[in-house]
Amino acid sequence: MNFTKSVALVAATSLLVIISYFYFDRQLVDLLVSANSRQYHFLHYLQQLPEPLLYVAPVAILFYFIQRIREQKNKFAYFSLAWGVAVLVASGLKIGLKFCFGRYWPDTFKENNLSYVHDGIYGFEPFHGGVQYQSFPSGHMMTIVVFAFMLAAFYPKLKWISATAILIVALSLLGLYYHFVSDVLAGAVIGLLVSQVIFTQVKKRI
Numbered sequence: 367m368n369f370t371k372s373v374a375l376v377a378a379t380s381l382l383v384i385i386s387y388f389y390f391d392r393q394l395v396d397l398l399v400s401a402n403s404r405q406y407h408f409l410h411y412l413q414q415l416p417e418p419l420l421y422v423a424p425v426a427i428l429f430y431f432i433q434r435i436r437e438q439k440n441k442f443a444y445f446s447l448a449w450g451v452a453v454l455v456a457s458g459l460k461i462g463l464k465f466c467f468g469r470y471w472p473d474t475f476k477e478n479n480l481s482y483v484h485d486g487i488y489g490f491e492p493f494h495g496g497v498q499y500q501s502f503p504s505g506h507m508m509t510i511v512v513f514a515f516m517l518a519a520f521y522p523k524l525k526w527i528s529a530t531a532i533l534i535v536a537l538s539l540l541g542l543y544y545h546f547v548s549d550v551l552a553g554a555v556i557g558l559l560v561s562q563v564i565f566t567q568v569k570k571r572i
């Protein structure tokens with residue numbers, strides 16, 4: 367993806383986020399709360415799929431360097447390096463972006479955080495740190511998109527697994543109203559952009 371396409375994607379995503387903010391975010395949460403979609407316990411397990419990746423990422427990077435020392439670099443080693451670095455970069459970027467945007471959560475589920483469902487509070491408080499203001503963008507979505515992108519890039523035959531993983535995590539995050547639609551959308555696109563940059567750099571090594 368070249369610079370022009372990246373800028374166009376960011377612009378289009380920004381527009382969709384704005385539209386979602388005004389017309390879809392609260393409406394979907396209201397619908398899901400009325401349906402009590404959080405009662406479906408399998409959603410809780412599905413939304414946790416990205417979490418282990420953050421802890422495994424350093425191991426994946428270490429594996430690459432071990433293979434390099436042993437002069438046994440192969441596609442799997444480069445894949446390990448690419449997704450490991452991308453996950454860590456996305457994680458760091460997520461922290462900064464959450465602080466910059468400072469969005470209230472859809473519901474209250476951590477340290478009595480203020481939320482739309484529980485307190486009727488909706489919107490952004492830019493540059494406010496703390497758990498209260500960390501809904502946007504979705505870190506879980508960034509992480510799963512990064513891994514799924516790399517998996518599809520290195521192993522094209524597994525694209526269906528990548529697409530399924532992204533869809534499962536997105537639907538579970540929304541179904542549990544852990545995130546608004548715009549949080550998930552922004553997280554996915556940021557994850558895609560990070561993946562593209564890291565993949566391009568790693569590909570030069572192959």
